[in-house]
Amino acid sequence: SSAAEKVATVLNPSIDSVNQLTGGKSGEVVSASATNPMAPSENLVDGNKCCDDEEKFEGLCYKKCSILTNGAYKTRVSAFQCSESSDFQDFFKSKTEGFPIPCTGFDIAGDECAKGCPHNEGACLVTEEMHLGKCYKKCSELTGKEYPVRTSADTCCKTKNLLECFSPANTKFSPDFNVGGGLSGKEADVHSPEVKLTEATR
Known part of the structure; x- marks a missing residue:
């Protein structure tokens, strides 16, 4: 079958x-x-x-x-x-x-x-978002919805306004953001x- x-x-x-x-x-x-x-x-x-x-x-x-x-x-x-x-x-x-x-x-x-x-x-x-053709764990899940917009592999922002994302007050950086949303294997x-x-x- x-x-x-x-x-x-x-x-x-x-x-x-x-x-x-x-x-x-x-x-x-x-x-x-x-x-x-x-x-x-x-x-x-x-x-x-x-x-x-x-x-x-x-x-x-x-x-x-x-x-x-x-x-x-x-x-x-x-x-x-x-x-x-x-x-x-x-x-x-x-x-x-x-x-x-x-x-x-x-x-x-x-x-x-x-x-x-x-x-x-x-x-x-469903736990992921696409950014530059790749699947990453959603910034909203990684940051408790405080920085829901992904702007790079390692960076999440509070707003969709790109200029505002240049402000450190609106952006959070962490190498831990560079992950998939799966529980194991390649999806992690x-x-x-x-x-x-x-x-x-x-």
Whole structure:
């Protein structure tokens, strides 16, 4: 039997509705959180190695164009553009959001797993946050929610305002922050997103 069949089935209407909205498979949902409480609630049998609200484009996971444009432009044609279809003539009618600056506009990851910049396939544990493509234990957990914003491998800040994070009063530094959110093994160290959390492998 496949790995998906070995995972307990969890009916999760919120995931199912996202998949229906964005063209994924609907119906029975198999979630990694059924066997691992630290895993995000992602559908493991939808054929998508990115998070449920993301799509793969040129090797990275981006927030789905269908979500970003409320279904009007469902096809991603570049990091910054969504189009009605992949036809060449539709490329010139594609939609962008703001000036093409990395990690802004349509060049973003989904909200479920990463937020921020597009990333490699897979996801982090629910106790982790993604920073520069790696999974770290959440600053909010490491600092008792006092410094919830990660600004580097070793630094957490009180605010999302980068300029304010230059003030020592708003920033906390510790080499102990450079850890993963797992309890043991490689997940206890900083690690790359894990595909096993987004798609069952056979």
